[in-house]
Amino acid sequence: MKKSAFIILFLVLQCNSALLWAQTEPEEIKLDTDQFQELFYESLLQKGIENYDKAIVALDKANKIKPNDATVYYELGKNYLALKEYKSAYNYFENATKIDPKNKWFWIGMYDVSYETKNFNQGITVINKLIEFDPKYKEDLTSLYMGTNQYEKALALIQELNETYGKTDRRELYKSQILSVGKFQNMEITNLEDLIVKNPQDEFNYISLIFLYSKNNEETKAFEIVKKLEKAIPDSEWAQVSLFKNYLDANDAPKAIKAMNVVLASSKIDSKIKHRILNEFLIFTDKNPQYSPDLEKAVNYFDNDSSVDVAKEVGKFFHAKKQWEKAIIYYEKSTSKGIGDTVETNLLLLQAHTEMKQFDAVAKKSLALVETFPTQPQFYYYAGLANNQLQQFKKAKDLLEMGMDYVVENKELEINFNIQLGEAYNGLGDFKKKDLFFSKANQLLKEKKQ
Template identity: 65%
Template sequence: MKIKWPFIFAFSVLLGNTVTVLAQTEPEEIKVEGDKFQDFFYESIFQKSIENYDKSLVALEQCLKLKPNEATIFFEMGKNYLYSKDYKNAYSSFEKATQIDPNNKWFWVGMYDVCYETKDFNQAIIIVNKIIPFDSEYKEDLVSIYMLTKQNEKALTLINELNEKVGKTERREMYKMEILSEGKYQNSEIDNLKEQIDKNPKEESNYIALIFLYSNNNEEGKAEDVAKKLEREIPESVWAHVSLFKSYLEKNEGANAVKSMNIVLGSSKIDSKIKHRVLNEFLIFANANPQFVPDLDHAIGYFKNDKSVNVAKEIGKFYYNKQQWEKAIKYYELSEKDISEVDLETNLLWLQANTELKQFEAVLKKSMTMIDTYPAEPQFYYYAGMANNQLQSFKKAKDILEMGLDYVVENKNLEINFNIQLGEAYNGLGDTSKKELYFNKANQLLKEKK
């Protein structure tokens, strides 16, 4: 809604009209009538300013007796009725003002305000179209009302018109995305974007929008053609490479994909979510094409300052889930270089990956270090005990497992594993009764799980 009519403007219009009319009156009558009119008018303005709308209206009624065809008085009455939430009389008053003077924008704005307050949006459309010849900025209001009344086709047409004439706005772009989420409007938007590209081949945003539309419709060939055209017209455009990267992967053109990936990841213009998506797609590609793993390692460097996601850790998880333990370990170790704090999850995953590879000395060394950092975390005691058992240091295994068991709370799987390892430790120490005790505890817990 636009700025309302200021008092100074209202009063100047009123006085201007008064002078015109009174110029035809006898001098003796001018003073008396003019004084009365101004007194009533000032009284109405004063009462309105202190929110005594009823008294303001009484004063305006007196003004009308003196000047029954004064549009400004009807406008002032409309404002008082509107502030009082008497919408029927407000609309009627503003409408009378427009009937007397249809060329005053603010009289129409008054009617629009009433329509908006009462949510009569269909009538608001009619009124806004009356205002637009006076003030084209009200086309922005018209877009919003079209959206409220679900007239998406009219809204899209007007959005495209405004985008071309006055430039894009965040709100209009949001509306446009909402409209285009319905497939039936996408063909007309594709035609519009093609036309805009022909008119202004150096406007990057139109290429980007068209690429996304084609991609969403699974028309990857057309998206690639647009991306290549964008690259030709605007060689410095990084957005062309977002689309080209995907196309190169699909064609198994690894070298070209790497080139486009590095341009995308190195750009400050590209949102981090898109960068993560690009890296994830390349990770899958590199897993199937190991010769590109060094390029993957290089790509991780672009995310060193990314506080939202530890990229190396996530790559480690990818390989961990595929049971590619050595690769998982490599990226877990890389991930620790990029963070200042010790990460509990990463270290536990690292320990398990090394356990799978039977690298028990490494497991023992790491787990003992982690006990110093997390003295109440039982899983590190478990790994230390298990590693000592595997290295046949049964006394050390027993001591550390008994110590760690006190920290196990409501974790039946971990409790089972502790009892199994304690059984193994006592077996190694030749204590058959203790061995049976802990193995039996483990079996009992397994039964309880079922």
């Protein structure tokens, strides 16, 4: 019995001893905690002075004391990101989210790496998680869709954000880029039509749709939307486009002119629409010349239009109808601006003056143009023609002979030069040379007809 009791007591003591050996003394627990905190704060200190390598060493030591700590992983991620060691940074941020998926800063770390490395597809996955924390991250998602050419998703998201938060310049720029790709324009047209039905007082949607149609040269459809706008918002500047058309059709010129001037002065209205309105008023003025002064004023609105030389085009309109006096007015408006093809405009101007037999003006203008464009033979020709008509034969001869040197592969012009030289020598009494140049002109005419 004693022996058995002794054995049992021995085993109990042995068990107690094993339990004691397996436990850590309280002092050791406190020591480890203090050491972890010291290492963690040391890492923050080193990161603050941009010693990222030393910060990582401290965090690695802390991780050994307290493994799988989400905050340690997050700090490791930040330091590796600062060192541009993106793969390690991403892995540590990702490990942190696995431990604590509800901490948005860990996801932001992953997104920062994706952004830095331009890994937009990876960024989309991360940002969709961040949207769960804050819907405003959808702004970033829009940019990521643009970066990955997912235009359909981007356009849908832009429309959602516009309705929820209102428009922004950046989103409108993205939208413009998307709509430059033809296949997305039908989507936007449908969307704008729906928005107009939902909110008929929002002028912006009408204007956007008008611009879209105008850009595609669908002017008829654009005007249909203008009419809808006029009914919904009569005070709109865009509504004046429709009113102008209505007044013009009703032959109510004063009201049409008033509406036209509002449209032409507007900074909101597309230049194509303005050009169309001016063209309609030009045709109206041709039939109702009493409104010519209003046409001149209207053309002035286009002085800074670099896309089309409106004054020149109006001049050509009257030129084609042989209304030389009116053509001269608009050619002179055009040349005074000094834009576009001034050579062509000046040639048209000289021709119009010639048709009006205003040879003093032709002589004066052509001589100035010869000095400005010394290699343009047409200006020498007009100078010679005008001086012949003014009986300044010597001056005509000299100018024509100089200009002839610049005539290259232009039989029509060469014929005209020879005729005018014949006229000049005839005026000077040199009939031999007169016959010579007229003979050359006749020969060139025969060659031209062959």
